[in-house]
Amino acid sequence: MRDFDWKILMTLYNTKNITRTANLMFITQPTLTRRLQQLELELDTTLLIRGSKGIVFTPNGEYVVQKAAEILRALDEIKDHIEQSEHGSRGTLKIGVPNSFMHFVIPALVEKFSEKFPQIKLELHTDLSSQLIKSLEAHELHACFARGNINTPLKKHLLSEDQITIISHRPITLEDLPNLPQIEYAKEETVVNATAKWWNENFDTPPNIKLKVNSGEACLQMIKHKLGYGIFSDIKYFDPKDGLFSLPLTFKDGSKFTRKSWLVYNENALHYPLISNFVTSVLESY
Known part of the structure; x- marks a missing residue:
């Protein structure tokens, strides 16, 4: 089998579509079909089944694709190693x-x-x-x-070590937080735990989570539309030109609440x- 054959199998496994795979590999559909048939003859097994809902790989096909990924990764490592030797x-x-x-x-x-x-x-x-x-x-x-x-x-x-900061569309104080809507975005577990520790140190009631979004940028956009405040682990999200307000957070002992x-x-x-x-x-x- 050639390198190209492994790439065909990987591409087909990802697309589950003969026509799309042929286009991505810059070959005709009949050429792709013939090559797949030849591969099955060489390996003496059925690699895939064509159904009404697309391509389904057999257990042997799944195994061959797994090995194809390992082989292609090894080939990339070999090429990278040789290229790296040229003074990087x-x-x-x-x-x-x-x-x-x-x-x-x-x-x-x-x-x-x-x-x-x-x-x-x-x-x-x-x-x-x-x-x-x-x-x-x-x-x-x-x-x-x-x-x-x-x-x-x-x-x-x-x-770097950045101080955790609240960003809001209007000036707020710590005492305001339990009564204000918070916009939460996906963060690392360590940051989530540290934020929960900080919150419990300051308040007896849980935060009022109004919205959950998948990124800090999305959270910032919601704040600009006056939908709540956000707790950010990167001060770079705050730009005074946006007309927003920031509140750097500290623990009870006066130490800064930071993230490295x-x-x-x-x-x-x-x-x-x-x-x-x-x-x-x-x-x-x-």
């Missing part, structure tokens, strides 16, 4: 990025890095920090940015110039 000036970097970093931090970092290494390609994967750490530990990423209190054996550099930002990577990977160049570039920016 070519290749592809897979970087994990939390949503807030993608919005506020990454554009400037990527601009600076790309100016210095124009032939390095960057694949940016967004997710919650906890999931990005898991992907990095599984060697699915070369490095990642993460927020909050993270537990990992990997190398981590502290980039990290650059995380496998220290053993620094012998690859490609990864080393990226880490150095980020740390220089901070």
Whole structure:
């Protein structure tokens, strides 16, 4: 089997559609069909079944697709290793990025890095920090940015520590909060727990959650429409030009309620110039 065959199987597994797969692979549908038939002959098994609702892979087909993913990943690693040996000036970097970093931090970092290494390609994967750490530990990423209190054996550099802040469309005080509608957005579990601790330290009643949204940006838009206040783990969401108001949070003992930002990577990977160049570039920016 050729590399192209593994890519055909992976693409078909993802699309479950012969016509779409043929288009994505830039081949004709009859050519694709013949190649699939040849693969089944070579392996002496049925890989997939065509039904009224599309393509269904057999158990053997599922197994072959799983191995195809492993083979393609191994081939990518081989190519990356060879490219990285060329002084780290070519290749592809897979970087994990939390949503807030993608919005506020990454554009400037990527601009600076790309100016210095124009032939390095960057694949940016967004997710919650906890999931990005898991992907990095599984060697699915070369490095990642993460927020909050993270537990990992990997190398981590502290980039910044931001104070948790309330943003509202009008001035408010802490005493107002239990009676005001709150807009909640998806955050790391560690931040959710820390926020709950802060809230319970200050109030006897739970917050009045009016809306739940999936991102800080969505939460900010709701605030601009006077639908409530939000608790943000990144002060960069606050821009005085928006006509909004901020309230930095502290604990009862006077300490700031903060959240840390990290650059995380496998220290053993620094012998690859490609990864080393990226880490150095980020740390220089901070």
